[in-house]
Amino acid sequence: MSPSLLLTFLCGLLFIAGEAAQVAAESGGVDDKEVLLELKRFLVANNKVNRGGYEAWQESGQSPCLWRGVGCNRGGRVASLNLTCSTISGPAFGNFSRLSALTSLDLSDNSIIGALPASDLNQCHSLVHLNISHNLITGSLNVSGLTKLRVLDVSANRLEGGVAVNFPAICANLTLLHLSTNNFTGNITNMLEGCTRLEYVDLSSNNFDGELLPDIARFRKFSVAENNLSGTVPWTMFPDGCKLQSLDLSANQLVGSFPDSIAKCTNLTYLSLWGNNFAGMVPAGIGKLASLDALVLGKNRFDRQIPQELTNCMSLQFLDISRNMFGGDVQEIFGNFMSLKYLVLHHNNYTGGIVASGVLRLPLLARLDLSFNEFTSDLPQEVADMKSLKYLTLADNNFSGRIPPEYGRLAELQALDLSNNTLSGGIPASIGNLTSLLWLILAGNQLSGEIPPEIGYCTSLLWLNLADNQLTGNIPPEMAEIGRNPGPTFAKNRNDTSVFIGSNECQVMRRWIPASYRPFNFINSVLTDPRTKKDSVMTGGNCRNIWDRILKGYIIVPMCTSSLSVGSLPGYVQLSRNMLSGEIPPRIGTMQNIGLLFLDGNSFTGQLPRDIGRLPLVELNISRNNISGPIPSEIGEYMCLERMDLSFNNLSDELPTSLFKLTELVLFNVSYNPLISGNISTTGQFGTFDEQSFLGDPLISLDQGEPAGKKQPGEEAPYVTAVERSSIPTAILV
Numbered sequence: 079m080s081p082s083l084l085l086t087f088l089c090g091l092l093f094i095a096g097e098a099a100q101v102a103a104e105s106g107g108v109d110d111k112e113v114l115l116e117l118k119r120f121l122v123a124n125n126k127v128n129r130g131g132y133e134a135w136q137e138s139g140q141s142p143c144l145w146r147g148v149g150c151n152r153g154g155r156v157a158s159l160n161l162t163c164s165t166i167s168g169p170a171f172g173n174f175s176r177l178s179a180l181t182s183l184d185l186s187d188n189s190i191i192g193a194l195p196a197s198d199l200n201q202c203h204s205l206v207h208l209n210i211s212h213n214l215i216t217g218s219l220n221v222s223g224l225t226k227l228r229v230l231d232v233s234a235n236r237l238e239g240g241v242a243v244n245f246p247a248i249c250a251n252l253t254l255l256h257l258s259t260n261n262f263t264g265n266i267t268n269m270l271e272g273c274t275r276l277e278y279v280d281l282s283s284n285n286f287d288g289e290l291l292p293d294i295a296r297f298r299k300f301s302v303a304e305n306n307l308s309g310t311v312p313w314t315m316f317p318d319g320c321k322l323q324s325l326d327l328s329a330n331q332l333v334g335s336f337p338d339s340i341a342k343c344t345n346l347t348y349l350s351l352w353g354n355n356f357a358g359m360v361p362a363g364i365g366k367l368a369s370l371d372a373l374v375l376g377k378n379r380f381d382r383q384i385p386q387e388l389t390n391c392m393s394l395q396f397l398d399i400s401r402n403m404f405g406g407d408v409q410e411i412f413g414n415f416m417s418l419k420y421l422v423l424h425h426n427n428y429t430g431g432i433v434a435s436g437v438l439r440l441p442l443l444a445r446l447d448l449s450f451n452e453f454t455s456d457l458p459q460e461v462a463d464m465k466s467l468k469y470l471t472l473a474d475n476n477f478s479g480r481i482p483p484e485y486g487r488l489a490e491l492q493a494l495d496l497s498n499n500t501l502s503g504g505i506p507a508s509i510g511n512l513t514s515l516l517w518l519i520l521a522g523n524q525l526s527g528e529i530p531p532e533i534g535y536c537t538s539l540l541w542l543n544l545a546d547n548q549l550t551g552n553i554p555p556e557m558a559e560i561g562r563n564p565g566p567t568f569a570k571n572r573n574d575t576s577v578f579i580g581s582n583e584c585q586v587m588r589r590w591i592p593a594s595y596r597p598f599n600f601i602n603s604v605l606t607d608p609r610t611k612k613d614s615v616m617t618g619g620n621c622r623n624i625w626d627r628i629l630k631g632y633i634i635v636p637m638c639t640s641s642l643s644v645g646s647l648p649g650y651v652q653l654s655r656n657m658l659s660g661e662i663p664p665r666i667g668t669m670q671n672i673g674l675l676f677l678d679g680n681s682f683t684g685q686l687p688r689d690i691g692r693l694p695l696v697e698l699n700i701s702r703n704n705i706s707g708p709i710p711s712e713i714g715e716y717m718c719l720e721r722m723d724l725s726f727n728n729l730s731d732e733l734p735t736s737l738f739k740l741t742e743l744v745l746f747n748v749s750y751n752p753l754i755s756g757n758i759s760t761t762g763q764f765g766t767f768d769e770q771s772f773l774g775d776p777l778i779s780l781d782q783g784e785p786a787g788k789k790q791p792g793e794e795a796p797y798v799t800a801v802e803r804s805s806i807p808t809a810i811l812v
């Protein structure tokens with residue numbers, strides 16, 4: 079699928095609400111019409127396929143005021159132009175300034191590339207509203223001629239350099255300034271001086287440095303997340319009358335203690351200090367913030383002792399104090415935040431105190447993350463009584479003993495991640511009562527016994543990972559029922575508007591939608607800061623948005639969806655490196671939503687069932703088993719198959735020629751199946767595989783021709799660039 083196709087697809091979804099064609103007066107200036115037609119010709123020339131609504135603009139007759147995306151003023155002049163999400167690609171049009179009555183221009187969410195024509199936009203002196211966000215615009219930003227602006231959104235582009243704007247000059251009426259997700263540099267300390275009407279400021283994800291601006295308390299929303307700000311936050315930062323409703327300072331290099339004067343920002347609902355070097359006590363003044371619903375203090379060096387006053391935050395729903403390396407027992411104060419829905423305490427070196435702290439009795443808790451600590455006890459039974467629990471992450475500790483069968487009572491549970499502990503015993507049959515479950519991640523334990531057939535009742539379960547255990551016996555045929563119908567769980571999540579505030583979805587996403595599994599590797603590009611190539615956006619809008627979409631079952635990347643009945647992401651069944659045996663049940667071929675099947679490193683025998691050809695597979699790994707017989711020719715019907723590893727088995731007969739039709743295949747390994755035979759086609763995709771794919775296969779004959787158009791394993795699929803382009807909008811502040 080081409081990137082542009084993909085974009086249309088994503089945009090379409092984001093604007094279900096339809097257009098707000100601003101139809102106004104009768105005529106439309108003659109000259110305006112000429113400019114619009116020139117614009118249409120320009121856009122058409124740059125977009126061979128998938129054109130936006132502008133394609134319907136008619137040369138003859140109709141007034142341009144009636145055209146889609148065009149709005150006129152009372153005098154019939156073109157006053158607004160809205161080409162958002164119109165699959166525009168290529169350079170920017172250079173004659174907007176000839177629309178001299180233009181007050182509003184929205185070019186957001188397209189693929190406009192290159193620098194903005196030097197003076198054109200800057201001559202649109204009437205502009206009040208300018209949105210060029212979510213494009214691929216490069217170069218510097220010069221809007222010094224736009225003195226009437228109220229709204230300026232240039233976020234999610236590739237703009238760079240100092241903001242070449244004398245802000246005071248365009249600031250008279252500016253209320254909203256979004257510069258986020260670009261590569262702007264320079265000292266911001268005094269950048270917004272004189273912009274007295276500014277209320278919404280988002281400077282996040284750039285390379286700004288300097289110290290925090292001294293007067294942020296005059297804004298309603300302010301984010302400078304993911305920059306290089308240094309210095310301390312002085313007491314004077316938050317004077318009486320502080321207007322802040324949302325403040326995000328995450329991922330900078332701020333130091334010192336955080337001032338108690340934050341108590342003066344009484345309207346604050348969201349505060350993130352994540353990823354700085356704040357130390358000392360968490361300010362008790364936070365306890366005066368009666369409207370606060372999200373508090374994110376993770377990845378700092380706050381004192382272990384947390385002031386009791388914080389429990390006065392009666393609206394607090396989301397609390398993240400992860401990565402502070404507190405050590406010892408979970409602090410008892412956490413059991414007193416009665417309104418909490420999310421509690422995120424991973425990477426804190428805790429050794430105990432889960433039950434004693436009372437966190438398991440928080441009546442509304444929906445997400446509890448205690449992963450990456452040093453707990454050694456049995457899994458607490460008390461968890462089973464947490465009626466609201468949806469996401470439980472106890473991974474990467476040293477929990478031992480059995481999985482309590484009582485966990486089957488967690489009727490609302492959507493994700494259970496107990497991976498990388500030392501749990502033993504069997505998987506309880508009561509797991510079958512978890513009918514809302516989307517993820518079951520029990521990998522990396524010492525679980526034994528058979529997979530209970532009751533797992534088949536988990537019809538929402540799209541993502542199952544039981545790898546690296548000691549499970550024995552057959553795959554129960556009932557397992558083919560998992561993931562058959564996640565719809566009801568997604569529907570519940572779509573209905574629930576309150577749940578998805580907060581941060582740190584990135585880490586969870588990496589674990590549950592592993593970027594190393596194609597086709598999930600787009601996650602990497604989203605989670606990696608393109609500037610530093612390091613993990614990024616840990617608190618940022620990207621993760622939050624994608625995560626939100628995943629949980630609601632919305633389409634993230636359309637890939638080979640023709641055969642996938644869920645339009646979100648393909649499910650996986652990951653059973654690698656256990657001691658499973660017997661034949662792979664043919665019923666597995668009925669798993670309509672499973673795109674990745676990993677059965678490698680077990681003791682499966684018998685033939686590969688033909689029905690496996692009915693799965694919408696992207697990746698199949700059955701390597702290191704004892705599977706024999708021919709490769710079913712039906713596998714050639716997997717048009718989406720990208721990776722197939724059949725190595726180290728006893729497969730025989732001739733390679734079916736249907737395989738040569740697999741145009742997406744980038745990894746093919748049939749090595750060490752000594753009975754397999756065939757002449758390998760050197761044309762098409764198979765021409766890209768060399769002898770590494772056929773080691774230890776004496777009956778295979780390889781034509782050593784020069785392969786053409788080699789597609790390397792690991793080469794990025796088109797959707798990577800598309801998503802990187804941030805077609806998924808960045809929600810700035812919660």
Ligand SMILES: *[C@@H]1O[C@H](CO)[C@@H](O)[C@H](O)[C@H]1NC(C)=O
Binds near residue numbers: 096098162184
């Ligand atoms: C442009 O149209 C979209 C809907 O298609 C709407 O969401 C957006 O607010 C409009 N932009 C402006 C500046 O009115």
Ligand SMILES: *[C@@H]1O[C@H](CO)[C@@H](O)[C@H](O)[C@H]1NC(C)=O
Binds near residue numbers: 120171172173
């Ligand atoms: C814009 O106008 C200039 C003349 O003012 C013209 O040369 C140019 O071709 C026009 N079109 C574009 C796309 O810039």
Ligand SMILES: *[C@@H]1O[C@H](CO)[C@@H](O)[C@H](O)[C@H]1NC(C)=O
Binds near residue numbers: 162186187230231254
């Ligand atoms: C600008 O456009 C983007 C994408 O269409 C949209 O998400 C954003 O809300 C717009 N900005 C403003 C300030 O309206």
Ligand SMILES: *[C@@H]1O[C@H](CO)[C@@H](O)[C@H](O)[C@H]1NC(C)=O
Binds near residue numbers: 196197200220222223
């Ligand atoms: C910005 O553009 C104007 C003309 O539109 C020009 O006079 C000014 O020098 C430019 N400023 C910078 C810093 O490039």
Ligand SMILES: *[C@@H]1O[C@H](CO)[C@@H](O)[C@H](O)[C@H]1NC(C)=O
Binds near residue numbers: 225226250
């Ligand atoms: C600012 O807005 C007011 C109306 O709200 C208007 O009268 C004034 O002319 C604007 N200033 C500029 C520089 O556009």
Ligand SMILES: *[C@@H]1O[C@H](CO)[C@@H](O)[C@H](O)[C@H]1NC(C)=O
Binds near residue numbers: 265266267268289
């Ligand atoms: C940033 O600008 C402020 C005010 O001009 C100045 O005090 C500070 O030293 C500058 N910081 C850096 C890192 O350049």
Ligand SMILES: *[C@@H]1O[C@H](CO)[C@@H](O)[C@H](O)[C@H]1NC(C)=O
Binds near residue numbers: 319320321322345
């Ligand atoms: C806080 O919010 C209330 C209600 O919206 C508003 O009346 C008040 O002016 C706000 N306070 C500040 C300092 O902005």
Ligand SMILES: *[C@@H]1O[C@H](CO)[C@@H](O)[C@H](O)[C@H]1NC(C)=O
Binds near residue numbers: 403405426427
């Ligand atoms: C906490 O655990 C991390 C590893 O998870 C370790 O590097 C660090 O030294 C520990 N810190 C303390 C204070 O125990």
Ligand SMILES: *[C@@H]1O[C@H](CO)[C@@H](O)[C@H](O)[C@H]1NC(C)=O
Binds near residue numbers: 497519522589
């Ligand atoms: C378990 O830990 C290993 C080693 O750190 C890691 O590679 C693996 O991804 C973890 N498993 C899960 C399911 O997170």
Ligand SMILES: *[C@@H]1O[C@H](CO)[C@@H](O)[C@H](O)[C@H]1NC(C)=O
Binds near residue numbers: 486509
């Ligand atoms: C599921 O729960 C019901 C009671 O609600 C119980 O009777 C049944 O045994 C449970 N199923 C399993 C597999 O534990």
Ligand SMILES: *[C@@H]1O[C@H](CO)[C@@H](O)[C@H](O)[C@H]1NC(C)=O
Binds near residue numbers: 569573
């Ligand atoms: C969604 O919410 C509405 C109203 O709150 C309710 O009637 C409906 O049953 C809910 N649907 C689902 C799938 O939960």
Ligand SMILES: *[C@@H]1O[C@H](CO)[C@@H](O)[C@H](O)[C@H]1NC(C)=O
Binds near residue numbers: 238239261263
């Ligand atoms: C961002 O700007 C910095 C400094 O100007 C530069 O080193 C870096 O290459 C730029 N990154 C991108 C992705 O343009």
